[in-house]
Structure formats: structure tokens, C-alpha cells
Amino acid sequence: MSAHDHRYSATVTWTGNQGTGTSGYKAYSRDHDIAIPGKPAIAGSSDPAFRGDATRHNPEDLLVASLSACHMLWYLHLCAVNGIAVTAYRDDASGTMTEGDGRPGRFTEVTLRPHVTIAPGSDPAKADSLHHEAHEQCFVANSVNFPVRCAPVIEMGG
Known part of the structure; x- marks a missing residue:
């Protein structure tokens, strides 16, 4: 190690x-x-x-949540060190798992949809661009073999 x-x-x-x-x-x-x-x-x-219990977490839900949380944590870090004050963050992430065609089930994509609110005075273009860097740094996204897309929305807070 x-x-x-x-x-x-x-x-x-x-x-x-x-x-x-x-x-x-x-x-x-x-x-x-x-x-x-x-x-x-x-x-x-x-x-x-x-045949699972819909009231309990399943591995597929947890994989999507792990990708979302890892991206968010990197993004918040990058904003903090780049002078972007994030005041709210919510991601409505989703993923697609495909079964059939003679192959085992597998994820084919996950899309992150972070809605980020930044404080007045923060640079919205920089806030948007940091999502790319967060994706590049995300430990979980770097560990999967399917595309993880990011469609952020940046909003200026009042």
C-alpha cells in the first residue's frame, strides 16, 4: 500500500x-x-x-448517489479555493442501467444536474467551468466505465 x-x-x-x-x-x-x-x-x-423492497436503498441508487456526492464535494472544494461562494447546491442526478442483449445488466450513463446558487460578486462563468475540473478530480467518476455527464445550472443569489 x-x-x-x-x-x-x-x-x-x-x-x-x-x-x-x-x-x-x-x-x-x-x-x-x-x-x-x-x-x-x-x-x-x-x-x-x-423482488426488492422499494423502501430500502438499492446498489444502483447508491452508485448514482456516490457519483453525485463525490462531484459535489470536489466542486465545493474547488469553488472555495477559487473565490466562488456557493450558498446552495442541489443535484437531481439520474442513471440508466441496461439489461438484455445477452449481456449482464450494466450502467450505460449517469447524468448529474447540479443547481448551484452563488453569492453576489462570484463569477458565474468560473463557477460553471469548475464543474469540468470537479468531474476530472472525482474519485468515483474516475472509477467507473460509463459516461458521467454534468448539466449544471448556476444561479446568482440575492
């Missing part, structure tokens, strides 16, 4: 044994708990399309 490696761990525990384990496709729940040391547990399941 180099001096710049960072390690992460999670414990995923299946909680969906309904008495007969995986004795049949419909015999078990997809529910599970995701535990990360020192943090609140995440209640997980599969997507409802795959």
Missing part, C-alpha cells in the same frame, strides 16, 4: 432468510444491512424490479 492509498470497508449482512433460505427464487427477501464502522447502518435491498 502506497503512502497515498486509502482503504474503505463495509460489512454487508443479508437479513432476508424467511425460513428456508434461498430454497427458491421467491423464498427469500433481498433485504440486507450495510454497516460501516462508526456510522449509521443503511437498510438495503434490491431494486423492486428484482
Whole structure:
């Protein structure tokens, strides 16, 4: 491990044994708990399309959220060091997973749609351009094999 490696761990525990384990496709729940040391547990399941519980987080949702959060954190950092005062940030991110054509399901794209409010006196053109740099720096976006697009909206606050 180099001096710049960072390690992460999670414990995923299946909680969906309904008495007969995986004795049949419909015999078990997809529910599970995701535990990360020192943090609140995440209640997980599969997507409802795959017999999951719609009230729990699924891996696909969490992947989209991870891309969005990583981009946001880089963007806020870059704004702070470039004199852009962000006063609000909201991203309505979405992703597309494709199944079929004889291949396993896979993400084909994620689109980030950050709506950013900046303080008066901040440069909106610079605020917009920093999204490109944030994308280039995002650890999660650099780890996936599909396009991650960004369609930001910059608004001047009052």
C-alpha cells in the first residue's frame, strides 16, 4: 500500500432468510444491512424490479448517489479555493442501467444536474467551468466505465 492509498470497508449482512433460505427464487427477501464502522447502518435491498423492497436503498441508487456526492464535494472544494461562494447546491442526478442483449445488466450513463446558487460578486462563468475540473478530480467518476455527464445550472443569489 502506497503512502497515498486509502482503504474503505463495509460489512454487508443479508437479513432476508424467511425460513428456508434461498430454497427458491421467491423464498427469500433481498433485504440486507450495510454497516460501516462508526456510522449509521443503511437498510438495503434490491431494486423492486428484482423482488426488492422499494423502501430500502438499492446498489444502483447508491452508485448514482456516490457519483453525485463525490462531484459535489470536489466542486465545493474547488469553488472555495477559487473565490466562488456557493450558498446552495442541489443535484437531481439520474442513471440508466441496461439489461438484455445477452449481456449482464450494466450502467450505460449517469447524468448529474447540479443547481448551484452563488453569492453576489462570484463569477458565474468560473463557477460553471469548475464543474469540468470537479468531474476530472472525482474519485468515483474516475472509477467507473460509463459516461458521467454534468448539466449544471448556476444561479446568482440575492
